[in-house]
Amino acid sequence: METLCSEVGLPILAAGGGEVERIVVSISERPVPFGTSDPATAQVFDMFRPEHGACIWEPF
Numbered sequence: 001m002e003t004l005c006s007e008v009g010l011p012i013l014a015a016g017g018g019e020v021e022r023i024v025v026s027i028s029e030r031p032v033p034f035g036t037s038d039p040a041t042a043q044v045f046d047m048f049r050p051e052h053g054a055c056i057w058e059p060f
Contacts, residue, residue: 001025001046005055013050022058023048 028043048055
């Protein structure tokens with residue numbers, strides 16, 4: 001999850017020129033529309049704080 005934050009999330013953030021407090025990485029075993037839940041689909045979420053070009057894990 002940290003790799004996705006560092007290699008995908010941080011470059012997107014840098015390209016957009018914006019600032020955020022947290023980056024949330026989510027992975028699911030199959031597509032699920034954003035904002036919906038599917039009890040039959042395994043989903044994992046992790047949250048990171050972007051700081052000095054790195055992703056710092058933020059436990060929920």
